Amino acid sequence: MLKNLVLALALWFLVEWAYTEKIKPFLKSELNTEIPTKNTTKKNCNNAVDNSLSKDSLGKQSKSLVKNLLLKDSVTYGLDISHYQGDLITTLNKRKDSLYFVICKATEGTTYIDPTYQSNCTILKEKKVVRGAYHFYLCEFDPIDQAQHFSKIIMENNFLNISHLPPVMDIENSSMDTNCGDLKTAQNNILLFLKEVEKITGRIPMIYTNKSTGDKYLNTPDFAKYHLWIAAYTKDLTANNIPSAWDNKWMIWQRSDSYSFQDTNFDFDIFNGNRLELRKFIRNTIVKNKTTN
Known part of the structure; x- marks a missing residue:
């Protein structure tokens, strides 16, 4: 049982390493694909629109003056x-x-x-x-x-x-x-x-x-x-x-x-x-x- 647990952990670490070090960079650089995160950016209208938040010089988020770039019929x-x-x-x-x-x-x-x-x-x-x-x-x-x-x-x-x-x-x-x-x-x-x-x-x-x-x-x-x-x-x-x-x-x-x-x-x-x-x-x-x- 211990042997199976060690094998499972080793497999999990291998998959995590492969995704972080190989797959994720490939998707971002080669396919120009955004990887989902907490602040995922989506794009519409021939990739012209996204909902990224602008920041001021101190790195704080500035309040958006746009209702919602992603909400249908909002803009x-x-x-x-x-x-x-x-x-x-x-x-x-x-x-x-x-x-x-x-x-x-x-x-x-x-x-x-x-x-x-x-x-x-x-x-x-x-x-x-x-x-x-x-x-x-x-x-x-x-x-x-x-x-x-x-x-x-x-x-x-x-x-x-x-x-x-x-x-x-x-x-x-x-x-x-x-x-x-x-x-x-x-x-x-x-x-x-x-x-x-x-x-x-x-x-x-x-x-x-x-x-x-x-x-x-x-x-x-x-x-x-x-x-x-x-x-x-x-x-x-x-x-x-x-x-x-x-x-x-x-x-x-x-x-x-x-x-x-x-x-x-x-x-x-x-x-x-x-x-x-x-x-x-x-x-x-x-x-x-x-x-x-």
């Missing part, structure tokens, strides 16, 4: 695109890629129109994908002229209507150079753009930015009226990623700029809610007593 997925992706939008599969919305670059400055904007909108309409449009703001140009240029393009051919995402103003560090004037002037011009777009389109626009740009240029309560599309390439979204004016509130999260599809990278986005909540958000951006065609 809604989308992409944003421009001419840099060519015509690959034609091959995207709405069901296969779990996509519900796509935001297209429309304009930049006072004259530029993204060469793929109209075709992208037409294709998205055919695929029955909720769509939106954004303008890349350049502070050296007149904000009213930019707002009118953007509004004109997105309202042509019914490319903007009450079932689509609101217009977006894209504000980045590269948008705001030395020609912007002092901070107060730069901020006033941004607000002029936003108010003009709202007046023309009958929709309350959104702001796309990241934390550093937001904290520098959008650091007053005036900007908090406009819903935030935050760029933060991180595994989870926390207060550390949100510009202070928004008090941890966000509507869309651009989580990655490397959603890979047919060897081309897309920007990958998450809406803060399910599809019904996205529809409600869209309705709430319609200015009262005014609708678009």
